[in-house]
Amino acid sequence: MKEKKVAGYSFFQFENLSSFPTLEHFITTRHPLLDLRKEEGRERLKRVVGKRDIFTVNQVHGAQWVVVEENSSPSSFSEVRADALLTQRKGVYLGVKVADCLPVIFFDPEKEALALLHAGWRGIIQGVHLQVAQAMRNLFSSSYHQIIVGIGPGIGKCCFSVGGEVAKFFEEKERGEQNIGRKEGEFLINLKGFLFDELVDQGFDPHKIEVAPHCTFCEKDLFYSHRREGEKTGRFMLLASLKEGR
Numbered sequence: 001m002k003e004k005k006v007a008g009y010s011f012f013q014f015e016n017l018s019s020f021p022t023l024e025h026f027i028t029t030r031h032p033l034l035d036l037r038k039e040e041g042r043e044r045l046k047r048v049v050g051k052r053d054i055f056t057v058n059q060v061h062g063a064q065w066v067v068v069e070e071n072s073s074p075s076s077f078s079e080v081r082a083d084a085l086l087t088q089r090k091g092v093y094l095g096v097k098v099a100d101c102l103p104v105i106f107f108d109p110e111k112e113a114l115a116l117l118h119a120g121w122r123g124i125i126q127g128v129h130l131q132v133a134q135a136m137r138n139l140f141s142s143s144y145h146q147i148i149v150g151i152g153p154g155i156g157k158c159c160f161s162v163g164g165e166v167a168k169f170f171e172e173k174e175r176g177e178q179n180i181g182r183k184e185g186e187f188l189i190n191l192k193g194f195l196f197d198e199l200v201d202q203g204f205d206p207h208k209i210e211v212a213p214h215c216t217f218c219e220k221d222l223f224y225s226h227r228r229e230g231e232k233t234g235r236f237m238l239l240a241s242l243k244e245g246r
């Protein structure tokens, strides 16, 4: 990850996704004027990133995805219940709002296709990442080993302690056990690691997956955290756009 200033705001970018001329992406950070849970925050962000439409959905911690088509309008999407957006359309932003859940980006430079995911533990258990990968293959003929992935920032294995019922969902998965830490009767889930392992199992290239080191719970000056601050906390956003290049 690297930091980048845009119009005075501090944003992050994945290193592995920064070198493609056909992709633009930003991860916003904690700033009172850029709380993306609020309408004014979203409007301000839109101006900061160049006045292009930002497509978001009504995120519900599931595994449903939607496609932004050439004639789609952002207003019709904001109520759609889904946790991932896919597109080959150029010149518009896709966005996911987060505060502990993992923002994830899939970019296929060959097919010029893009997907953004909101991946919390519930969505990950339901395989939102696997559903979206499959959708990219079906819709855009993407090959998994070509897809460049960025995972996080989100709650880290240092802080994501869960009870036995939640840990059980992970224990039942093939890659669960190696991503569960145990400490004094607590279970610490490594969401980023679990996601990474499951993608590699599917045929994703581990060298093309970048995992953000940041923990949203630990780094309170930089990110919002639902677990630390409760429902009233703000949201930061991963947004990305395909653009004309080459």
Ligand SMILES: [Zn+2]
Pocket (backbone or CB within 6 Å): 155, 156, 157, 158, 159, 215, 216, 217, 218, 219
């Ligand atoms: Zn932490």
